[in-house]
Amino acid sequence: MQRTIALVDCNNFYVSCERLFQPGLEGKPVVVLSNNDGCVVSRSKEVKDLGITMALPWFQMKDIAKQHGIIAFSSNYTLYADISNRVMSLLSRFSPNQEVYSIDECFLELTGMASLENISEYGQQIRQSIKKCVGIPVCIGIASSKTLAKLANQVAKKQPRMNSVCDFNAISKNTLDELLATLPVGEVWGVGRRSTVKLLEMDIHTVLDLKRTPPKRIRDEFSVVLERTVEELNGVACIELDDVVPDKQQIICSRSFGTLVSNLPDLEQAAIAYTTRAAERLRHQHSIASGIQIYIRTNPHQIKDPQYQQSITVPMHEPTSDTRVLCHAALVGLRKIYRTGYAYQKVGMTLTGIMPATSRPKTLFDDITAQQKSASLMQTMDQINHTMGSGTVQLLGEGIRKNWAMRRGNMSKRYTTEWDELPVAQ
Amino acid sequence: MYQSSIRLGRNATNGLLSFMHPNKELFQRQRALLRKAIPAGFPSPADDYVEQRLSLDEHLVQHRESTFFMRVAGDSMRELGIFDGDLLVVDRALPATDGCVVIAVVDGDFTVKQLIHSPQGQLLRAAHPDYPDMPIRPEQDFFIWGVVQWNVHKV
Numbered sequence: 316m317q318r319t320i321a322l323v324d325c326n327n328f329y330v331s332c333e334r335l336f337q338p339g340l341e342g343k344p345v346v347v348l349s350n351n352d353g354c355v356v357s358r359s360k361e362v363k364d365l366g367i368t369m370a371l372p373w374f375q376m377k378d379i380a381k382q383h384g385i386i387a388f389s390s391n392y393t394l395y396a397d398i399s400n401r402v403m404s405l406l407s408r409f410s411p412n413q414e415v416y417s418i419d420e421c422f423l424e425l426t427g428m429a430s431l432e433n434i435s436e437y438g439q440q441i442r443q444s445i446k447k448c449v450g451i452p453v454c455i456g457i458a459s460s461k462t463l464a465k466l467a468n469q470v471a472k473k474q475p476r477m478n479s480v481c482d483f484n485a486i487s488k489n490t491l492d493e494l495l496a497t498l499p500v501g502e503v504w505g506v507g508r509r510s511t512v513k514l515l516e517m518d519i520h521t522v523l524d525l526k527r528t529p530p531k532r533i534r535d536e537f538s539v540v541l542e543r544t545v546e547e548l549n550g551v552a553c554i555e556l557d558d559v560v561p562d563k564q565q566i567i568c569s570r571s572f573g574t575l576v577s578n579l580p581d582l583e584q585a586a587i588a589y590t591t592r593a594a595e596r597l598r599h600q601h602s603i604a605s606g607i608q609i610y611i612r613t614n615p616h617q618i619k620d621p622q623y624q625q626s627i628t629v630p631m632h633e634p635t636s637d638t639r640v641l642c643h644a645a646l647v648g649l650r651k652i653y654r655t656g657y658a659y660q661k662v663g664m665t666l667t668g669i670m671p672a673t674s675r676p677k678t679l680f681d682d683i684t685a686q687q688k689s690a691s692l693m694q695t696m697d698q699i700n701h702t703m704g705s706g707t708v709q710l711l712g713e714g715i716r717k718n719w720a721m722r723r724g725n726m727s728k729r730y731t732t733e734w735d736e737l738p739v740a741q
Numbered sequence: 742m743y744q745s746s747i748r749l750g751r752n753a754t755n756g757l758l759s760f761m762h763p764n765k766e767l768f769q770r771q772r773a774l775l776r777k778a779i780p781a782g783f784p785s786p787a788d789d790y791v792e793q794r795l796s797l798d799e800h801l802v803q804h805r806e807s808t809f810f811m812r813v814a815g816d817s818m819r820e821l822g823i824f825d826g827d828l829l830v831v832d833r834a835l836p837a838t839d840g841c842v843v844i845a846v847v848d849g850d851f852t853v854k855q856l857i858h859s860p861q862g863q864l865l866r867a868a869h870p871d872y873p874d875m876p877i878r879p880e881q882d883f884f885i886w887g888v889v890q891w892n893v894h895k896v
Binding site: 337338340341401402404405447448449450730738740741 | 804805806807809810811812813815828829833834844848849850851852882884886
């Protein structure tokens with residue numbers, strides 16, 4: 316039976332979130348910048364029309380921004396996460412099977428939900444419902460496989476006559492092939508930059524070319540994964556909807572500093588802060604880690620300055636999720652790799668050897684009481700920080716005055732999560 | 742005390758526990774548990790009637806996804822009991838019917854007013870004698886952002 320899979324994708328999601336609470340920005344060129352106001356991570360249509368590409372460093376576009384009056388926001392992930400939760404929760408009502416794929420897109424299984432004649436109509440209902448209830452514009456691609464649904468979504472975004480919903484299942488095979496012949500092969504979900512180069516060498520230029528390549532040839536030249544992609548392009552659903560997000564095998568917390576840091580105490584504060592975040596995420600998925608990797612580097616863009624980068628992995632005495640133990644290990648590692656005389660730009664923490672807390676290996680010398688005490692202390696900390704705001708209780712080592720903290724020049728308010736920052740109506 | 746239970750052999754289980762458990766403090770706590778009387782009286786007659794305590798959030802928020810909170814600035818709505826600093830519960834999912842209080846966007850700014858459907862078109866009405874009705878001119882940038890469902894006012 317032919318499947319019906321929809322991909323719902325929010326249009327320039329971060330910008331749309333900003334516009335929801337500052338409606339005056341509608342129709343104006345708006346960008347959202349990454350951490351430390353580094354690069355463009357979300358662009359309004361007006362900015363795209365100016366030819367500004369994704370991931371363009373902000374300092375490189377300051378002139379053009381001034382010239383066209385582009386409004387730039389620092390990323391407000393607290394706001395985006397809340398709006399995303401609202402969108403996803405609403406979308407879950409439209410299908411019994413939903414896979415939240417990222418903060419701004421999700422797959423919905425619509426197989427057998429409605430007859431083929433009105434599935435586009437159903438898509439329109441979904442779109443209008445999200446726009447009305449949460450205020451976020453979305454585009455919907457519908458097809459018989461996830462890979463095709465992704466492509467249908469791009470078509471829905473680019474062609475205004477589609478009215479934001481594109482159903483590949485509703486158009487004839489020939490028309491679909493004509494359409495696929497206009498799309499470059501690099502736009503296919505799962506085809507990376509390196510594969511694209513190789514495909515072009517094999518004279519495979521468009522999505523249609525890839526679709527018509529024998530899957531076996533692709534498997535021989537590339538991998539089983541790309542072979543599945545070819546099957547998917549031919550309408551055979553091979554990639555199932557994951558309704559359960561698998562636990563992370565690695566937890567990374569790394570950020571650039573607001574200003575370069577050269578002294579050890581500041582680096583230590585940052586190391587403790589990032590390890591604390593990583594440990595919170597670790598406990599959130601009820602896991603424990605058996606090691607921690609610490610990574611520091613200078614700013615590679617400042618070519619005149621002396622460059623240094625180093626990383627080290629510190630194994631844990633026993634797998635743990637205790638912030639204090641992990642921070643201690645992080646500091647041991649940091650002191651090992653720290654060298655004076657460099658201006659550091661980034662420190663990163665990676666928790667490794669992650670396993671469910673329930674499968675902790677038992678040893679004869681386990682101190683059960685200490686483990687219980689640690690668990691209840693961490694649980695209490697998490698609860699306090701959850702109900703009273705992140706950072707209410709923290710290790711003092713994280714520091715109070717954070718010289719290294721991220722630059723967030725123009726962050727909007729947390730309109731939906733802080734009582735003091737609600738939108739105001741006259 | 743901890744030693745004596747082994748020596749006296751008063752209770753085989755206790756002795757075994759204390760022998761195997763290197764942690765004295767924990768052992769004593771566990772033993773205290775074992776010794777605690779088990780209540781065997783009548784169970785509370787209210788047990789079958791325990792229900793969730795009332796939640797104001799549940800009462801005020803009809804649709805979780807589409808409900809937002811807003812703060813009032815100014816006294817243009819005071820005759821409808823909406824004052825400066827009040828907290829509005831705004832639901833975007835509700836239809837903006839004639840006479841309801843809405844959050845409207847006029848020229849890019851949020852305003853809280855009463856929506857009136859008149860034969861001449863929509864107009865926004867304040868609840869204050871000093872504020873005249875605001876007819877919506879076609880060239881104006883205007884839309885309804887949400888419908889005010891509740892006003893939370895501190896007395």
